[in-house]
Amino acid sequence: MNAEQKTTLWIVLAVTVAMQAGNGTIFGLIAEIQDAHGISTGQLGLISSALFAASLVSALGLAHFADKGHARRMMIIGLSIGTASTAWFGFATELWQFVAARALCGLGVGLFLAAGRSSVARLSALRAGQNLGLMVAAETTGFVFGPTIAVLLYKLGSLATPFFVLAGVQGLALVFLVTRKADVESKVRPAPLPLWKLSGLDLLSSPKVLGAALLGLALYLPVGVYEALWSRYLTDLGASTTFVGASLTLYGVPLALMAGFGGRLVDRHGAIPMARRTLAILVPIVAIYGVAGSYWAVALVAMVESVVQAVANPSAQKAMVQACPPERIGNGQGLSSAFGLAGAGLLSSIAPAVYSSLGAGWLFAIVATICAALGVGAFSLYRKGDPLAAAPLVI
Template sequence: LSGARQSGLIAGPAIGGLLAVFGRSTVFVATGIALAAAALVAAAALGPTARPTARAGADALVRQAWSPRARRALLAIVVLTIGIGVMIGVYDVIWSLYMRTLGASDFVIGLSFSLFALPLVIATPFAGWASDRWDRRWLAFGSLALTSLIGPIYPFIGSIPLVMTLGVLEATLWSFSEPAMNAFLMEAVRERRGEAQGVVGTALNGAMAVGSLSAGALFAIGPGVPFFVAAAAGIVFAFGAVPALRAAGGRLSAEPEVVSA
């Protein structure tokens, strides 16, 4: 799923840069058409939804309490997610502005987004493989911490090719966070998983909003300021999650498989 989403991030910015030649409104029209087409394909693929039985509806009302380990794991993932969300919110707002200061055109800006997404697609399968074999807690922590350290380098680079090269390295490190975090959360939380994912999603969207709201004002102070603030947020929340990561513990032994007769 991560690879599929990132594939869209590769093609989208490049196509958007080309469409911008025909006017900015063309980009929004084409986006709307693409979303409508995707919705139709999804509706056709999913088919009709089965109505739940009365027994299933009653069972759905039963709320099992999260275990202590599940609560600690959820807390750790929420803290990591806040750091990631702040960084995403800041980058989404200021990246195009930063590239403009380097003299980049619309097409080059779109290309920079595509080149950032490319290693995510390539490295994400390996990141998923690694999260199934190594300690997911420290893969997620290391991904966020190392990615945060790259951000402050951008303001000191004046070459667009070097910026894009650094972006490829940053994206490669970034790719390890989501598979590790998702796998760790789903392994630790055995009940009310949808609710747990909802909590994490709320944390991500809220943090992105905060990052986006502050990014413009920070960029007005200086082009490098948002990168430094985003890096500080990433580091603070990465290390802020360490106590909960340690308390949650590593992976439990695999449950025995049930073999049907």
């Protein structure tokens, strides 16, 4: 990549860290919010599913604008919405307010990530996997250090303090993005599409695109459980609020450090071969969460998972890039996100009830089984037919 492309990449990565730090703030404090405002464990699913539902709307309804020269505008609007939603959490006192703030966050995150991922994938055809891996690292760094910082700020101030401070960080990132020149737009414009094709759902007629979307779902599905129950589960195992925040750091550091390397492995050995290997490791890891027995064991399992995800995430994203026509990469990334968000959102809405009635062992065993079945279907579909566009990626 040339100097301008490298500058663009690092601008996108830096702003992504700030965006995801605000998004992840609630993750380490959900048990405290639940106790402070009288929210039941079952109602936690409403807060979590609001994020996924709104992100799904963004992914299907708005991701196509990233292919039409609006990627930078999408990132600015998405970050603005994310900043507002994080601040709203600081003021919220009732369940509907938390649900609405999380939905607003989902809308902003969906806009921002659809534009960001498609932009870094286009920067270099030969380094698409590595760049997507770095994007995964940036997303993870923000998402896991945000809760860690939030827990410390909560200890120093009040429950509202972390949300106001991290909303301020997002606001500074917004100023940085607006004032910096980043060439994130596609150089290839798609032909005008009829309204029914704007969501990208028409691409699912390709077995490869459908397979890539199912692969993204298989890898992202467990996030629905983590979003709704990570804090609650560790707290039930005896973990302190400080440890809950630290556990997210233990998960995030290996993933953040290794995602770039994982992306290079994907570029070298192929997206599907690496996805097949990593999913075979990920499935038993998810099942082990339910029988780990102690919060320390859960944290250690999470560290192992993070290493696997450092390769799995860029492999799924690059598989979608390769399956889509080059002028519709944004649509493809939106589809992949939509499948993952829809599945994780549905799971997050029912996981607390399953956890309460059947326990962690059954919950994680069921999720692992679903991930395995989705993976088998994804790889079978990806082998069928040709990509929708046989032409190489045009930058």
